[in-house]
Amino acid sequence: MSPLAHMAALPIRAYRLVLSPWVGHGCRFHPTCSSYALEALERHGALKGVWLTARRIARCRPGGGSGIDNVPD
Numbered sequence: 001m002s003p004l005a006h007m008a009a010l011p012i013r014a015y016r017l018v019l020s021p022w023v024g025h026g027c028r029f030h031p032t033c034s035s036y037a038l039e040a041l042e043r044h045g046a047l048k049g050v051w052l053t054a055r056r057i058a059r060c061r062p063g064g065g066s067g068i069d070n071v072p073d
Helices: 003-023 033-059
Strands: none
Touching: 003 033
């Protein structure tokens, strides 16, 4: 993972550590959005990883779908 991708992953890791236990496990997709984000950053780097994550979070709403949504190659 590039240094920029590591920096982009910090808020996601902080969310998982601090907020996720309080929010609960209600993600409509598998893997969860935070897992998806970390995998996207690792596989595609900071810019594309952030873009893919933003698109995924935009779909995470009522009527936005659900199910298995893996990081594209």
